[in-house]
Amino acid sequence: MVKSKDVFFCQNCGAAAPKWQGQCTTCGEWNTLSAETRTAMRVDARRTGRSDVSTTLALEAMHDEPRLATGSSELDRVLGGGLVPGSVTLIGGDPGIGKSTLMLQAAAALNGLGPVLYATGEESLKQVALRARRLGLERADARLIAETCVEDIVAAATGLVAKVLIVDSIQTMHSQRVESAPGAVSQLRECTAELVRFAKAGGPAILLVGHVTKEGQIAGPRVLEHMVDTVLYFESDTGSRFRVLRSVKNRFGAANEIGVFAMLEQGLREVTNPSAIFLSRHSEPVSGSVITVMREGTRSLLIEVQVLADPSLGSNPRRVAVGIDGNRLTMLLAVAHRHAGLSLQGQDVFANVVGGVRLAETAGDLAIVLAARSSLRDTPLPNTLIAFGELGLAGEIRPVPFGEERLREAAKHGFKLAIVPDANVPKKPPEGMTVRGVSRLNQALDVF
Ligand code: TYD
Numbered sequence: 356m357v358k359s360k361d362v363f364f365c366q367n368c369g370a371a372a373p374k375w376q377g378q379c380t381t382c383g384e385w386n387t388l389s390a391e392t393r394t395a396m397r398v399d400a401r402r403t404g405r406s407d408v409s410t411t412l413a414l415e416a417m418h419d420e421p422r423l424a425t426g427s428s429e430l431d432r433v434l435g436g437g438l439v440p441g442s443v444t445l446i447g448g449d450p451g452i453g454k455s456t457l458m459l460q461a462a463a464a465l466n467g468l469g470p471v472l473y474a475t476g477e478e479s480l481k482q483v484a485l486r487a488r489r490l491g492l493e494r495a496d497a498r499l500i501a502e503t504c505v506e507d508i509v510a511a512a513t514g515l516v517a518k519v520l521i522v523d524s525i526q527t528m529h530s531q532r533v534e535s536a537p538g539a540v541s542q543l544r545e546c547t548a549e550l551v552r553f554a555k556a557g558g559p560a561i562l563l564v565g566h567v568t569k570e571g572q573i574a575g576p577r578v579l580e581h582m583v584d585t586v587l588y589f590e591s592d593t594g595s596r597f598r599v600l601r602s603v604k605n606r607f608g609a610a611n612e613i614g615v616f617a618m619l620e621q622g623l624r625e626v627t628n629p630s631a632i633f634l635s636r637h638s639e640p641v642s643g644s645v646i647t648v649m650r651e652g653t654r655s656l657l658i659e660v661q662v663l664a665d666p667s668l669g670s671n672p673r674r675v676a677v678g679i680d681g682n683r684l685t686m687l688l689a690v691a692h693r694h695a696g697l698s699l700q701g702q703d704v705f706a707n708v709v710g711g712v713r714l715a716e717t718a719g720d721l722a723i724v725l726a727a728r729s730s731l732r733d734t735p736l737p738n739t740l741i742a743f744g745e746l747g748l749a750g751e752i753r754p755v756p757f758g759e760e761r762l763r764e765a766a767k768h769g770f771k772l773a774i775v776p777d778a779n780v781p782k783k784p785p786e787g788m789t790v791r792g793v794s795r796l797n798q799a800l801d802v803f
């Protein structure tokens with residue numbers, strides 16, 4: 356080590372600045388810069404010229420190591436079919452969402468495949484043991500270590516010839532190479548880099564837990580996203596016992612894949628049929644409600660779209676969208692007015708996706724317009740109906756990807772009638788279901 360120098364790092368986005376500023380110029384957050392010592396390393400001249408070039412792409416592609424099953428089909432699905440040996444996965448989420456619980460359950464299951472080391476920097480061994488008992492895992496023999504120094508953890512995992520290493524959490528870890536406090540950006544990066552090097556040099560598959568933080572004291576997992584292979588986020592609606600694990604980056608599988616869990620007294624249980632949660636079936640048909648099918652990763656989800664049109668008291672009618680893009684809602688209402696004569700002038704329009712889901716796909720367009728008309732006329736649509744399709748500005752209904760998969764999911768849940776884009780009509784509709792293809796908006800509205 357040759358010299359050390361103070362640098363200011365933004366604790367929110369990780370950007371470096373040569374001097375202190377009130378606002379980070381990269382992410383725009385206030386009061387997030389803090390001084391950290393950066394230590395420059397001397398380049399080791401002996402390391403050059405030793406690189407091995409004897410392998411080829413074809414040779415490497417030949418040996419395919421099987422993935423490790425984590426004991427939870429939902430976690431496996433989000434990982435892209437199990438944990439890849441030697442990969443580094445970051446699991447981020449708010450404190451208390453259930454990251455440690457998920458990791459402990461995975462540790463117990465993975466231990467059947469080889470030694471697992473669970474390094475806890477947050478809780479004492481006693482606390483982890485207590486949780487294990489609550490989860491009914493007291494007989495699992497995954498190894499446990501309460502340690503916050505990455506070098507020691509790497510040494511312990513090496514000694515154990517661990518197949519999987521879990522680090523809970525990366526924000527509590529420190530490396531001897533960096534002087535700043537645990538949780539600081541430079542520590543976070545160095546610890547992660549150290550663990551990534553370890554994993555890639557024939558080491559274990561590593562699962563890193565990272566807290567998402569509002570601002571300030573400890574840096575968030577975002578600054579690590581580019582260093583790891585896979586990034587998963589654990590999310591939940593406030594007050595809900597359901598948890599959604601989402602892959603935002605995955606070098607070994609689809610991004611945006613979701614896994615759904617329920618947090619129970621005895622830990623996390625997987626929810627294999629999530630449509631059932633997001634879908635609140637009304638016993639009687641109600642106006643303003645239409646079911647659509649959304650894709651999340653490789654999964655089709657049935658969700659309910661609701662629209663309420665109500666005479667406006669002010670001169671500026673309101674357009675409120677929850678779970679849908681507000682601009683898209685305005686655009687859809689304009690198309691419906693122009694091409695189907697659906698006039699919502701003088702009406703406040705509220706649109707909502709039930710269950711706190713975000714409908715980011717254009718496939719929901721048709722359902723939104725159908726729901727708007729149903730609310731305006733106060734005529735309920737049959738509750739065995741689903742609709743999906745993208746709406747163009749010329750009033751045309753455009754096809755969406757994975758039409759058949761969507762229809763199959765709907766048929767599985769007992770829906771009898773589907774209104775879909777013409778190009779999405781399958782040669783053979785799913786059993787018990789009538790599929791109506793439409794190419795223009797007025798055709799779709801004419802069905803009822
Ligand atoms: P935890 O895994 O400690 O969260 P994180 O590591 O993300 O901070 O989970 C904490 C919450 O989960 C806590 O509020 C209690 C609840 N919980 C249950 O409801 N059931 C359980 O079996 C366990 C272990 C925790």
Ligand code: MG
Binds near residue numbers: 454455456477523
């Ligand atoms: Mg925890």
